[in-house]
Amino acid sequence: MSSTSTTGTDWTRRSAAELADALAAGEVTSVELTQAHLDRIAAVDGDADAGVHAFLHVDAEGALEQARASDARRAAGEPASYLDGVPIAVKDVMTTTGLPTTCGSKMLEGWVPPYDSTVVAKLKAAGLPILGKTNMDEFAMGSSTEHSAYGPTRNPWDxxxxxxxxxxxxxxxxxxFEAPLAIGTDTGGSIRQPGAVTGTVGVKPTYGGVSRHGLVALANSLDQAGPVTRTVLDSALLHELIGGHDPLDSTSISEAVPALVDAARQGASGDVSGLRVGVITELRGGEGWQPGVLARFDEALEALVAAGAEVVEVSCPNIVHAIAAYYLILPAECSSNLAKFDAMRYGLRVLPEGVESPSAEAVMRASRDAGFGDEVKRRIILGTYALSSGYYDAYYGQAQKLRTLISRDFTAAFEQVDVLVSPTAPTTAFALGEKLDDPLAMYAGDLATIPANLAGIPGISVPAGLADEDGLPVGFQVLAPALADDRVYRVGAAVEALLEKKWGHALWAQAPELTTRQGADA
Incomplete structure (x- = not known):
């Protein structure tokens, strides 16, 4: 079965909302949709040597079984949710019963969790067939998905x-177009920055707004799961489904999920009259910012002004210290979290060579050396040092103080404006291998996204066009106060609608058509 049905429709190039409407109207079945996306994965995804390599594990049998159950519910007039039957992909940092969860690491190769994360449980309860688990930097440490132990993922645009x-x-x-929806996690921009460079929509909810139960922790005070989609409305639909309080997560907030879909539909009208938009001065340009990125950002601002928004410059002076603070707080937390991978309970176990009766410490050392990649080791060492006696106050303690100052900057800024905006990333997608030997250059790419994680506020990245220099996607970021996730959807949808009206098409519809031959030649 191909992705194009007898009606001539290529279902893989529809939004999730369009697919849900087609399912409700009986124009297509979930089995047909799921098979179409499985066929697309087979055609273009490939492996570590060729193709996109977006997936680490594809569960064709399980996805089709879930799709058949969805079709039965719809036939009985009892769909589990609006999105019942629309397939989805899940980042391999979420635990999944019956499916491997590796976190992109050899340390967890082949590990099958005994329980579902709350997000995955909600997806299953809502009837979304899970296509499989997606590739990621090892234990979510990286800005390029080159640090996966199973090989890099490639950008479908190039x-x-x-x-x-x-x-x-x-x-x-x-x-x-291998999945209409996906789940990601954002610790310092890991949903928004990929969204920017691939021309997709990525949302980081308010910290605690989506359950972290079953999310293999990188940095507990920063991690947040969220939607990855092609449209703002699709993100709102998915966010409302996975959001809400979870008693299994001690960091889960008790506030109800705002009316995100309504906000997205309101924003899609393009009317932003009376909206006060703050441009973060410190993220407006300077060394390392690509001219094409800034040009597309300015065009999006102009579209907002033309639609009735008031745009003002707002300073958040401590943002310039965000990367320094983040790369002390995150390694410290990951050093603590990854201590549990000790080769004693689960995960990889390696016996040291030439030792007849190795001690537990020797086994632990050999296993962690073999199981963790260079970037993970780098951050564990940095975090352990920052937490060590004599250095805790000088490094980790100071970083937490800076975090407080950054949060105060945002609080002050939101007293003046409704939302804050910036480019999502300072550059478009760089070449594979270009920054692997320069970790600091890699870290600098998260300059605009990290502050939201430090402050716990919501953010969205929406496509802003293609850079003149290389024809690659650029992202426009919208930030709002904590718990005001509906604002990022309203403004994000407005930017999306205004720019699509200007272009005459959706940016994602212009993505290059991949073929098996292109994948094999990569």
């Missing part, structure tokens, strides 16, 4: 470029 990270697999799957 297979020689990175798809962002750490959730490049989810973004690439959506951009390559």
């Amino acid at each position: 297979l020689t470029r990175i798809p962002g990270g750490s959730g490049g697999g989810s973004a690439a799957a959506v951009a390559a």
Whole structure:
């Protein structure tokens, strides 16, 4: 069965909302939709040596079984949700019963969790067939998905470029039409930055707005799951489905999920009269910012002004210290979290060579050396040092103080404006391998996204066009106060609608058509 049905419709190039409407109208079945996306994955995804390589594990049998159950519910007039029957991909950092969860690491190769994360449980309860698990930087540490132990994912817009990270697999799957929806996680921009460089929509909810239960932790105070889609409305639909309080997650907030779909539909009208938009001065340009990125950002601002918004410059002076603070807080938390991979309970176990009766410490050392990649080791060492006696106050303590100052900057800014905006990333997708030997250059790519994680506020990245220099996607970021997730959807949908009206098409519809031959030649 191909992705094009007897009606001549290529179902892989429809939005999730369009697919849901087609299912409700009886124009297509979930089995047909799921098979179409499985066929697309087979045609273009490939493996570590060729193709997009967005997936680490494809569950064709399980997805089709879930699709058949969805069709039975719809036939009985009892769909589990509006999105019942629309297939989805899940980042391989979420636990899944019966499916491997590796976190892109050899340390967890072949591990099958005994329980579903809350997000996955909600997806199953809502009837979304899970196509499989997507590739990622090892334990979510990276900005390019080149640090996966199973090989890099490639950007569907240019297979020689990175798809962002750490959730490049989810973004690439959506951009390559292998899945209409995906789940990502955002610790310092790992949903929004991949969204920017692949021309997709990525949302980081308010911290605690989506359950972290069953999300293999990188940095507990920063991690947040969220939607990866091709349209703002699709993100709103998925966010409302997975959001809400979870008693299994101690960081889960008790507030109800705002009316995100209504906000997205309101914003799609393009009317932003009276909206106060703050442009973050510190993220407006300077060294390292690509001219084509800034040009597309300015055009989006002009579209907002023409639609009735008031745009003002707002300073958040401590944002310039965000990367320094983040790369002390995150390694410290990951050093603590990854201590559980000790070769004693689960995960990889390696016996040291030439030792007849190795001690537990020797086994642990050998296993962690073999199981963790260079980037993970780098951050564990940095975090352990920052938490060590004599250095805790000087490094980790100071970083937490800076975090407080950044949060205060945002609070002050939101007293003046409704939302804050910036480019999502300073550049478009760089070439595979270009920054692997320069970790600091890699870290600098998260300059605009990290502050939202430090402050716990919501953010969205929407496509802003293609850069003049290389014809690659650019992202426009919208930030709002904590719990005001509906604002990012309203403004994000407005930017999407205004720019699509200007272009005469959706950016994602212009993505290059991948073929098996292109994938094999990559």
